[in-house]
Amino acid sequence: MLKRMSLILCTFIITIMMTVTFVPADKAQAAAGSVVSQNGQLRVSGSNLVNQAGQTIQLKGMSSHGTQWFGQYVNYDSMKWLRDNWGMTVFRPAMFTQDGGYINDPSQKNKVKEAVQAAVDLGIYVIIDWHVLGEQDPNVYKQQAKTFFSEMANLYKDYPNVIYEICNEPNGSAVTWNGKIKPYAQEVIPVIRSIAPNSVIIVGTGTWSQDVNDAADNPLSYSNIMYTTHFYAGTHGQWLRDRIDYARSKGVAVFITEWGTSDASGDGGPFLAESKQWMDYLTNRQLSWVNWSLCDKTEASAALVPGASPYGGWSDAQLTASGKFVRDQMKAGTTPPGDGIVSGKTYKLVNVGSGKALDVNAAGTADGTNVQIWDDNGSGAQQWVITDVGGGLYKVINTNSNKGLDVAGTANGSNVQIWSYGGGLNQKWSIISVGGGSYKLIAGHNGKALDVNAGGTANGSNVQIWDDNGTNAQKWNLYKLN
Template sequence: RPGGPGAGGREGAVVGDEGAVDGDVHRAGGGRAVGVPQGERGPAPAPAAAVAHEAESAALSRGVVESNHPGYTGSGFVNYDNVQGSHVQWTVDAAQAGRATLTLRYANGTAASRPMDITVNGTLVADDRAFPSTGSWASWSTVTLTTDVKAGANTVRATATTSAGGPNVDHLSVDTAGPVASTPAAVNGQLRVCGTKLCNQYGKAIQLRGMSSHGTQWYGQCLTGGSLNALATDWNADVLRVSTYVQEGGYETDPRRFTDLVHSLIEQAAARGMYVIVDWHMLSPGDPHHNLSMARTFFTEIAQRHGAKTNLLYEIANEPSGVSWSRIKSYAEQLIPVIRQHDPETPVLVGTRAWSSFGVSEGGDENEVVASPVAAANIMYTFHFYAASHRDEYLNTLSRAADRLPVFVTEFGTQNYAGEGADDFAMAQRYLDLMASRKISWVNWNFSDDHRSGAVFRSGTCAANGPWTGTSSLKPAGVWVRDRIRTPDSFPTG
């Protein structure tokens, strides 16, 4: 499978500096009716309203209230002095102790990020959180994080960490409701591997179904508040895979920017009750050891910040190729302990040989993994397929492997191995039938408007900001996979 899915031609797509942090976050409250037949679902209940706290009404230190740039809410915004330590502090009330989603609306007309520390009740909850450029002082964006609050009054402070000061801050929005009980992440809670299955907090085997992003360096503009709302409530997806390419203009070019994009998307998916696969999208070079040092840095920060969450999975090597299984295993056994230092519970997904085909694309099979599994607990092995290219040999390998190993299909398409060409829905359905019978979780490639047939949206949809719901913006593959994600889940809780 040389080149992997979507190889070649993608460098023409451009994503702006704001990437996935643009767009206000709205919780998809109750969008999924778990176990209810599709035709019997009523309208989703309205999300609990987040409470906006205007910056101009907060306590200020070395900042001024202004109204000389349009687009703000309330009567104005706070312009931080250009000095380290300037801050805005709000007092917010919570009816009860628990998790809260904090969303800061801001503008940054400079070319550089203006990072800030966020503290809640004096405890640092976001260290040097990036507030990237929004293009102009009249363009507003949001940064979101999730934290714990106490019952009653809470203080939230945003403090500039550089001599440039902070961005212009419009308001702080606080949502203390959290994901409602009917969302996939709320029903299933902390996942773990039990035998050859992925199990929920009740120890019951489940199957997750969802979508993978395209590379966020190209298609971050397809991951907005509106599109993620649609994925959670119109598509009824259980899981979003966030694909952070390492090369090809990705992470290695700007680690801070791409790590912050992942932080933002984790928070936004959590607010909508979806699971998130943090995908370290190594592709070329095919030896995962080439990126081991960067992977240690990346996953250390992700695990430190989000390890307490229960809606994560870590995919540590997208598609190894041209190397032996022992080489991949060595990489996994060096990286997994780094993650476990900060997050002992989240399942880790390990890529397999030959573009995550269990070696089939290079003449091998699953027996090499069965004979020499990774020496770590709570892990699964990944398998990728593209139905028009990967026929019965691959299907049979997946079937055999799932009998002996925990498997997660973190990428598949109905097209050829490059994610383009004609759709083979019949072959793809054979795979889906197998995965349903074995409770193998799956994620489809990809939730973007790339020109290839494997991207679910028609070209131009993301630039036009939708429409995200329904089928009018979807290619045939998008209509097909949306229909199969939308079918009712079966999440046992007894």
């Protein structure tokens, strides 16, 4: 068409273009100060999702229900309300393949595009979800998946907002990681990567995305891959958390792309005490999560009561018990302090690299008792009073023993222990923000950092001092307890 325009019109357009500043395709700047403008293109580092500066990031958000049934809730206004009033940083439009989804109605992809554009405009992250469920085996619609993801990657290759989830919940006894899911991923991932080489791609696992341990034993060879685990608080408990910890100990990264306060049916409950246990677990490990679901269906896992507005502005009366719980977890939760240390307050210190708490071995109280990392259990052995002692230094006193965090030496690898506080520089620490709510603790006598030996993630991994190197083994999230 442009070739048929007159020279005068072409000259006019060129003149206009020279006088207008265009926004580049990368629209992270579209929402200044947003989570995307601050964190940029995400990537996977070890078992963590990290931002462009290499800092661990925890995304929290909502998933729609199936767009073919509840697509009215997937729109700019509802997503803006969730961002501004709930603190949402990631949204997941659930595009089913079957049951009236993409395979039956390819126009369902337009709702995904609407969600992505809204996320770009709002400066939040978005997960493009190929919602495998009824067909069980993702290979059933593998060719259609390739076509879909090729289109999506071509559209959004320049946007740091977009994350790809290539199979929601493979299921059925014959659909194993080694036999069906990994081979599928090995065909679909290259389609995306040939177009969007830096993208984060999330891969479902067997038994409705609960067999993450199988994936960890035989992971994909690509970079920037995460594996999903789905849980419903009324059905899935400690055994599934153990699987996640096992997978992370093997060096793979986990993203909870779907969880509910109900039982596994989506109904029953809500089980809020069990949900809170899961939320504390995810927060301590800085694992990103997306809640199921933003809809007004009459079931326990729905966030909205029947008839709630599709466009946000929801009062408490328009939220279910689940919706109010999820809002509160997303909006506040247990988050690291962002405004510095409050002297004299009690904190738990959670290592970014492992998600485990700074802990006194066996809750010991004697001088010289070893300090290690251990699963967060809320005990006094994991609680520390941090007090300003002047000169930019703090003492860190264990509440169970009333003894100070102490270094037994000056060399790399010198052990950290508890000892009666005597005011020596080996018992004083600089506590320095490294961004993203994380801190490093620097020993006052030699400038070395509080460090987990060899970046260990297992219970009992030793805590020592080492040259400050910026790794996650030396980053700690501080949670104020009083």
